[in-house]
Amino acid sequence: MEISEKNGFVELTTEDDFDLEKIFECGQCFRWNRQEDESYIGVAMGRAARISKRGNTVYISGTMEDYENVWREYFDLDRDYRSLRRQVAVDGYMKSASDFGAGIRLLNQDRWETLCSFIISQCNNIPRIKGIVERLSALYGREISFEGKTYYSFPGADVIAPLTVEDLAPIRSGYRAGYIIEAARAVDSGKISLEELSGQSLKQAKAALMALPGIGEKVANCVILFSLRIPSAFPIDVWMKKAISQHYPHGFDPGVFGENAGLAQQYMFYFQRSGGANNP
């Protein structure tokens, strides 16, 4: 992988899987938006950025320092996804799903933001989830100027903790507002340490998260996979239920993928939601 810095962008040339559209639209994140020129602008880890790709070169706005401090970890660039993709292709279906999803990477996102975002995701569709997250950020986040426009960071748990559900009314998150505030209080008070959960087992992390109100197995698994860096988490939502009943009618155990179960899940999910197996 070659890396250099030029014109306010870090340029990174790699043979590994890296497809912007699949990474940002496979359902793991909510704050990256495609621009007319097919680049993406988003806010993550307290900063705004533009990212694009031409050929095998990825362009990420910012300095080499930004890259080392934030984006290298965020985009999980020290992991070889081509090799992982081969490892999860354990049967014909998974070969198809992983081929179809080639280019997906699992992001290492901010833990609190991910927890809050997936609380919001329950029983919601993606446009509305994105809308609620944007309104929450605009209302309580910090202003960020980028390319002449204003963006907003995702507000910290310390900012949300003292609020009431009435304070969150403008974001129109409905009954999830109470869950958001309770989660913020647990994180802010130290009652739950998301950082420490990162180092624990899947089972322990899941139990700790599910002790919070409004967090069940599915949301817990999403938080664990997308921000706690525990790669064996395997979120099962309605799309995954369909995929499993269609392709594994006689039983299914994510354990067959070992530590790579989470990535396998992303391929299955993306394939299913894109109608991959039905209209190739």
Added chain:
DNA sequence: AAACAGGCCTAAA
């Protein structure tokens, strides 16, 4: 208009 959306909670068997 009524049903449903990337769940969760509670009550009831």
Added chain:
DNA sequence: TTTAGGCCTGTT
């Protein structure tokens, strides 16, 4: 241990 209904809001 599994199942049904309700929940905010928005869209079809």
